[in-house]
Amino acid sequence: MSLSTEQKNSFASQLHAAARSGHQVPMLTAETSFSMVEAYDIQEALIQKRIDEGAPLVGMKMGLTSLAKMEQMGVDSPIYGHLTSDMLLDDGGTLDLSVYGHPRVEPEVAFIMAEDIKGPTTSAQVALAVKGVCAALEVIDSRYENFKFTLNDVVADNASSTRFVLGTELHPVDSVPLGNLGMVLEVDGEPAQIGSSAAIFEHPLKSLAALVNMLATRDRGLKAGQIVLAGGATAAVALSDNQRVRVRVQGLGDASFFTK
Ligand code: OOG
Ligand code: MG
Numbered sequence: 282m283s284l285s286t287e288q289k290n291s292f293a294s295q296l297h298a299a300a301r302s303g304h305q306v307p308m309l310t311a312e313t314s315f316s317m318v319e320a321y322d323i324q325e326a327l328i329q330k331r332i333d334e335g336a337p338l339v340g341m342k343m344g345l346t347s348l349a350k351m352e353q354m355g356v357d358s359p360i361y362g363h364l365t366s367d368m369l370l371d372d373g374g375t376l377d378l379s380v381y382g383h384p385r386v387e388p389e390v391a392f393i394m395a396e397d398i399k400g401p402t403t404s405a406q407v408a409l410a411v412k413g414v415c416a417a418l419e420v421i422d423s424r425y426e427n428f429k430f431t432l433n434d435v436v437a438d439n440a441s442s443t444r445f446v447l448g449t450e451l452h453p454v455d456s457v458p459l460g461n462l463g464m465v466l467e468v469d470g471e472p473a474q475i476g477s478s479a480a481i482f483e484h485p486l487k488s489l490a491a492l493v494n495m496l497a498t499r500d501r502g503l504k505a506g507q508i509v510l511a512g513g514a515t516a517a518v519a520l521s522d523n524q525r526v527r528v529r530v531q532g533l534g535d536a537s538f539f540t541k
Contacts, residue, residue, distance in 0.1 A: 293326035346512030362440030387513030399502030416448035448536035
């Protein structure tokens with residue numbers, strides 16, 4: 282049995298309303314089962330609502346690309362999500378947590394694309410389409426109760442995407458050993474998670490290539506100027522009020538924000 286367009290739209294509306302209110306909903310799969318392809322259909326319908334509200338698409342993200350994240354969430358394969366302009370938070374900015382349900386933060390790196398690219402591709406090829414790489418933080422917040430979901434549920438919920446911060450230093454991908462950069466997530470100046478970019482799908486460029494190849498299955502690609510978050514390098518850390526959160530990435534500088 283497949284979902285009707287109306288049903289996909291209704292699921293997208295429920296998740297959109299939950300994201301806007303900071304309230305949680307039960308997992309969609311508790312009501313109806315659906316395929317991974319349908320989960321991405323729901324995600325696209327959800328993103329269209331944000332775009333219609335005036336927040337254009339600015340990029341994409343990979344999620345569940347590290348073992349630490351897969352173990353934390355109890356799922357076992359990478360997924361992608363969409364990033365819209367209203368998810369951007371300035372480096373050093375303040376995040377008001379009152380509008381979110383149970384936000385968490387992850388240390389990441391982000392790419393900015395120099396050229397359009399469509400799969401099939403490889404890590405080596407995709408590097409040629411990248412303008413540069415920077416330190417990044419991603420704030421995720423599941424719209425599901427207790428931050429619990431199946432893979433199809435989290436795909437429908439746009440991979441828990443909520444906000445993200447990019448560092449100010451953009452470096453060419455071949456100017457650093459991108460496959461193994463030390464990464465420290467600090468909360469109030471203390472290390473909360475320590476990892477390496479090697480944890481991001483073995484290499485962040487491998488994660489980027491996997492994204493481009495996944496998009497190709499839906500006849501889509503990346504566009505010049507788009508941002509891509511490569512995926513969290515460590516388990517995510519729960520946020521609370523009045524914190525200073527910073528990621529430091531070896532060779533790439535840092536990115537930070539305050540919570541209130
Ligand atoms: C899904 C999103 C995971 C990452 O970097 O692994 C993600 C979740 O854990 O809620 O963004
Ligand atoms: Mg992430």
